[in-house]
Amino acid sequence: MTQGFGLTATARAALLQRLSKRRAEPDAAAPAESPGRDLSTLPGARDIEMVREAGAALGLESPYFRPHDGVAGAHTSIGNRDYINFSSYNYLGLNGDPRVAAAAKAAIDRHGVSASASRLASGERPVHAELEAALAAHHGAEACLAFVSGHATNVTVVGQLLGPRDLILHDQLIHNSVAEGARLSGARRLAFPHNDWRAAERELAAQRRKHGRALIVIEGHYSMDGDIPDLAPFVEMARRHDALLMVDEAHSTGVVGATGRGIAEQCGVPPDQVDIWMGTLSKTLSACGGYIAGRRQLIDLLRHAAPGFVYSVGLAPPLAAAALESLRILEAEPWRAAALQANARRFLEQAREAGFETGASAGLGIVPVILGSSVLAARMAAALFEAGINVQPILYPVVPERSARLRFFLSSEHSAADLDRAVEALVEARQAITGQRLMAS
Missing domain, CATH: 3.40.640.10 (Type I PLP-dependent aspartate aminotransferase-like (Major domain))
Incomplete structure (x- = not known):
């Protein structure tokens, strides 16, 4: 795994140069604020802006706060498109029952x-x-x-x-x-x-x-x-x-x-x-x-x-x-918990067989796919979203950079086909992104 948010040294230097240039350019439209009223200096504000700028520089759309059109369960609709959904705590499908x-x-x-x-x-x-x-x-x-x-x-x-x-x-x-x-x-x-x-x-x-x-x-x-x-x-x-x-x-x-x-x-x-x-x-x-x-x-x-x-x-x-x-x-209906756990075990085993790091997951309802790079995790999430899979990346500083991941929440309502397709899409995204990175280097 390459260091520096999953970028080559050349790509990382270029990104830092672009961000530094943005920070150096004054915003003519922004009114001057006294230090005590400058909201950009509040704790965490600059970190959020840095992440936003890094995403923009890499051409990555934010995966957060997407509006769902209806109930978010094993499937969900976002922008009138159906997605296999792994970003909901609706473990037993009871929200919407x-x-x-x-x-x-x-x-x-x-x-x-x-x-x-x-x-x-x-x-x-x-x-x-x-x-x-x-x-x-x-x-x-x-x-x-x-x-x-x-x-x-x-x-x-x-x-x-x-x-x-x-x-x-x-x-x-x-x-x-x-x-x-x-x-x-x-x-x-x-x-x-x-x-x-x-x-x-x-x-x-x-x-x-x-x-x-x-x-x-x-x-x-x-x-x-x-x-x-x-x-x-x-x-x-x-x-x-x-x-x-x-x-x-x-x-x-x-x-x-x-x-x-x-x-x-x-x-x-x-x-x-x-x-x-x-x-x-x-x-x-x-x-x-x-x-x-x-x-x-x-x-x-x-x-x-x-x-x-x-x-x-x-x-x-x-x-x-x-x-x-x-x-x-x-x-x-205890069969719901049993179905959830069976789905989690299936997904966990298939992800591991495909060569993904899943940490110490017990395969009960939550399975992380640990990628070790925030940029790689964000790119993988974007590629999966394009492929009809909704899963959120967990990035630095929420987790250490080496632990950046995609976090899959399973549901009793996921079908075997849903799980198989998700692992297949993970493999496809990894291959496509790895190929892009090799060409870029």
């Missing part, structure tokens, strides 16, 4: 679209309690609380439960929402190497006595790599070191485990051994929001004290109804 849509419509007819205010201030709707009871049962927990945003769930819960005297120990690939919650809490934050429970325990043993409470946070299914942790050792170390264990199941529900019940089912661990289950409503459950399941005392505390619940509008009734119906279908 008539039963889910009917449940949401009935909730609108009964309660309207919005909860209108916080549940603490103005009361709640019966569907809230029904959803939370079903989610608690799904996780083998005593109680559950639903929030309006998955990201905000982690931010507000981690930020509320821990303080400056405490310790948060998390996987180095943990989601941004947990990192933001840790920052808000003021607790000391330590990251351990990905899925390395032995390294985590060494850190915890060395630091535990220096802090008040300790929280270990892992994910049940990591969205960048599609791999899973060994849950049992994390449960055991939490007990041994008097720590709380939190598992983020955002990409696990409906995806991991024989019937889609998540990492506890996958690893054969009693779910009540985990102190805090976190999940989202926006993926398998085809709604929007997040939730925490655990002991009743924890949920009661969050219900009255978590800022993201107390000071935020309640979950919209049609979203709660859609999530509840999706959960019911998930549990009544």
Whole structure:
């Protein structure tokens, strides 16, 4: 793999020269701004502009924010053209299921679209309690609380439960929402190497006595790599070191485990051994929001004290109804999870046989194709889009440059022909782009 974003030395020098020239040229149409009001100096603004300019210089259209014409499932329509779609969290095809849509419509007819205010201030709707009871049962927990945003769930819960005297120990690939919650809490934050429970325990043993409470946070299914942790050792170390264990199941529900019940089912661990289950409503459950399941005392505390619940509008009734119906279908039709996992295994095996690097993916619902170059990943995504395959590139700085990738989200509704065509298109794109690069060099 060539270095410098997948370009030859000559091509990279030419690109940098073009970008430098653009930056040196003043924009006559732009009014002069005082330093404090110059929005181009805000954190991240220049990085975004640099990526945009690099894409323009390479002749690459942005793959982001494309408008879909309808439901995005195993297939989607973009600009009135059908695509095989690998860029949706609609793992079990429940977003668009008539039963889910009917449940949401009935909730609108009964309660309207919005909860209108916080549940603490103005009361709640019966569907809230029904959803939370079903989610608690799904996780083998005593109680559950639903929030309006998955990201905000982690931010507000981690930020509320821990303080400056405490310790948060998390996987180095943990989601941004947990990192933001840790920052808000003021607790000391330590990251351990990905899925390395032995390294985590060494850190915890060395630091535990220096802090008040300790929280270990892992994910049940990591969205960048599609791999899973060994849950049992994390449960055991939490007990041994008097720590709380939190598992983020955002990409696990409906995806991991024989019937889609998540990492506890996958690893054969009693779910009540985990102190805090976190999940989202926006993926398998085809709604929007997040939730925490655990002991009743924890949920009661969050219900009255978590800022993201107390000071935020309640979950919209049609979203709660859609999530509840999706959960019911998930549990009544376990063949959906089995079909998803079979599709993921098929795609993973074929991609590997074709010579693509897929990392540590467990083949449960997420398969990365790691290309090691942001420009190569962007070019591959563009070529696949042209061939009728919609998949998003993950580029530097979201991942290290050597880990730039295409990230495939599988669905139970993909056909064998869909999967075969995707791998075939990957091979064709690689051959075409490699040939172009060889000619350019």
